Amino acid sequence: MGQDTLFITTAIDYTNSAPHIGHAYEKLLADVITRYQRSAGKKAYFLTGVDQHGQKVQQSAELEGIPAQEFADRNTAKFVEMWKLLGLEYNGWAATTHPQHKAVVQVILQKLFDQDQIYKATHTGYYSVRQEQFLTDKERNEEGEFGSEWGEVEERKEENYYFKLSEHVPWLKAFVADHPDFVYPAFRGKELVNALDKADAIDLCITRPKSRLEWGIEIPFDTGFVTFVWFDALINYISFAGYLKDQVQVATEGLPDFAELWPANAHIIGKDIMIPAHAVYWPIMLHAMGFADEEMPKLLVHGFWNDKGGAKLSKSLGNVIDPAERIERFGADGLRYYLMSAMATGKDADFNDSRIEEAYAHDLAGNLGNLLNRSLNMSKRYRASLLKKDADYDDDLNRELRDSFNKLPAAVAAHMENYQVHFALEEIWKSLTLCNQFVEHSAPWKLAKDEAEANRLDTVLYHLAEAMAQAAFHIAPVMPETSRRILEQLNFEFPADLKATDIKWGILPDGHTLGEGTPLFPRLEPLP
Ligand code: MSP
Secondary structure, three states: OOOOEEEEEEOOEEOOOOOOHHHHHHHHHHHHHHHHHHHOOOEEEEEEEEEOOOHHHHHHHHHHOOOHHHHHHHHHHHHHHHHHHOOOOOOEEEEOOOHHHHHHHHHHHHHHHHOOOEEEEEEEEEEEOOOOEEEOHHHEOOOOOEOHHHOOEEEEEEEEEEEOOHHHHHHHHHHHHHOHHHEEOHHHHHHHHHHHHHOOOOOEEOEEEOOOOOOOOEEOOEEEEEEOHHHHHHOHHHHOOOOOOOOOOOOOOOOOOHHHHOOOOEEEEEHHHHHHHHHHHHHHHHHHHOOOHHHOOOEEEEOOEEOOOOOEOOOOOOOOOOHHHHHHHHHHHHHHHHHHHOOOOOOOEEOOHHHHHHHHHHHHHHHHHHHHHHHHHHHHHHHOOEOOOOOOOOOHHHHHHHHHHHHHHHHHHHHHHOOOHHHHHHHHHHHHHHHHHHHHHHOHHHHOOOHHHHHHHHHHHHHHHHHHHHHHHHHOOOOHHHHHHHHHHHOOOOOOOOOHHHOOOOOOOOOOEOOOOOOOOOOOOOOO
């Protein structure tokens, strides 16, 4: 495999509703990881998109009395719009009604059918008419009955096609045991091992008769059925990565080269869709298609955002969080900073509006924005914005600041390679806090009054500007726009090929002239 590009994907979002904060976090995590890896000199490809088929979309469209495609397209546009507001830069857009994707799904189904991996069988069971699904014992309540939420429950017989999932479960168990890095974080991997130990291996029903669901990809070997939405959706990770591009040439324009991308370095998903979809169905599907063990993707499983009281976000509770409202108040970078700093990758977090206000005022407007402003203003006032790099002065305060920034690239890299963005930000903000203390302790306003301290003043002003430039570089994956604006105010551009891990003190040249300072994070108006 000639993979030379990191391949980062996210779950594709259901288009039966509008994007919420959970969707936004996940896409952002992918965006930040991709941007960081590029800044570290790697090639990276970021794929995201929308899951447009399935019962929920069909039902919502029916309720509105419009065609499912129209409904899916309209909601897809909301996602596209939101990702633009959030400043996401993805390379590939996986929308599952795309003709190439549909054709690839059908080729895969046909291949598995020809290889005897798919068979037809009749299932008799309890069916909820209201929820339009078969029920299992898991759906029974404490009294052993199907509760009223299921509406009328009747016994039904239905023919469908099944994928021989159970046949491959022993392979999956061995694979997972041999590849502890299949799932990140490790505690989620342990959950998978436990689930595989406990669960009975059963085959996967991969069709729905058209009488019950029409909005899906038709099975190539039986026109009376459409593909179960998960089987369709999981395949996006390869169909939009150029899999079978040479054989299936329905709409290949813009598709990447599969050999360059696969296997995915991180399928970024929420904990709710790890078992069974991503950690059981998906590797087994790939295995059955003939992918080798070394060609299996890796999963990066994140936690859930809850409301500020820890309750699950849900439409029925009315506590869903609209990213657009927060972007309006805090800017895209304000929201990006909060989402990335307030959640430890893998764990749950509570979304709290007073915390985001606090982070904006303290970390962003204060520690970063105010520091930049003071630095630029003092240089302007005392030195007409002209930096002197090699003034003949040094002391412990300067050394401490330089050390702190010189240690940052390795510290940030270590955390970012582990997807621990919040720790990387913490490191950067430690250096910024130190920088704020440095201003107080060095007191340039006093030095400016004393001609004998001229060299020291030059050194301090240079240290501040250099620290700001380096901070701008390090925050760029999380806050690209803020980084750009800081560099604009510093009147400086980093060489395009400078790698994150190669940053060393002394990048701003002697004689550099700084630009004008304007507030990065304006004061927030109190909420009505
Ligand atoms: N369409 C499927 C995924 C198919 S991937 C082949 C799906 N869609 S979803 O819209 O329900 O969820 C999309 C992603 O958002 C999932 O990874 C899910 O875990 C994540 N989140 C949904 N709610 C979330 C939170 N409250 N917090 C964090 N992430 C959450 O599942």
